[in-house]
Amino acid sequence: MSGWNPQVGPPGWGVQAAYTPPVIPPHDKTRGLSPFGMPARHSWEIPLLVVVVVITFFAYLFALVELFFGDSINDYLLILILAPLILWFGRGTNYATMRINGVKMSPTQFPEGYRMVQEAAARLGMKQAPDAFVITGNGQINAFASGHGFRRFVVVYSDLFEISGAARQPDALAFIIGHEVGHIAAGHVSYWRQLGMFAVPFLPIIGSSLVRSQEYTADNYGYCNRHVGAQGAMQTLAAGKYLNTLVGFDEMADRAPQEKGFFVWIVNALSSHPVLTWRMWALRDRSRHGKLFLRPDAPMMPPQPPPGFPPQGGYPPYPGGPQQYPTGGFPQQPPFPQGGYGDTTQFKRPI
């Protein structure tokens, strides 16, 4: 059959209905904290980035003035002046290390991970998926994203990658891969961004808080990519790849508002990642951004019944009448056999 208009279809076919994209619930449209739509940046990320970039710019300016007009130059000034080169060299060697030592994910090498990276890149609106590598973790649970030039890549430590093994926790790995790919999609690993944030290690609290807000942003990306994996990922970060399933996610998240004091505040303020209890809280309460400086203090509202419930005058009687317990109690269980259950050694496995 030929000569028909593909927009209309073959002769005799009805007119095709136009494609209607799925409607995103209005309350999810802008928040970016739900699995719907696109993920949001943490509300503190851009304000803190502006502060850090301005400070870094003046630090570069100060170093240049000292270089040309000052009498002496110290190590810190030298690091600042050479920052563009140091950063370029560090990123280049890091990428090369992965290219020559890492196990590169491909359709034939860790195909599940490869697929997750491709899917995450597509879900998060990237034109090109990053390279992805697995390297040995030596027990460490970690993953990171970086880049060099226009290349971008994700590295997952083997101890973290193992949580995805068949029938284990692929959702948790998809969350983490979404988090790392999210760092790339959000622009956290670009050369210019990192050059603008070069002073971060020298800026206690301000610098670490910017990095922390980026982690919350990346968690939003991970949540958007595979929200059902958030819990498993946090459990693994908390207790490792073997005990992860024994961690009570809610019990740990509930401790976020309970643990108080100056030292709790300072440990979080100096951390590069949100402290785990706060991070879990943020991944559970998706109605607001994660807490950056002050512990979550508002208890989460318990679910409320819809208006009109319970009905006035109580519920109508259950159809068929109330369940009755048997009069005279339940029938007695047969007694245990006298002398026990006999020889059970037949059930023992030979050693």
Ligand SMILES: [Zn+2]
């Ligand atoms: Zn991260």
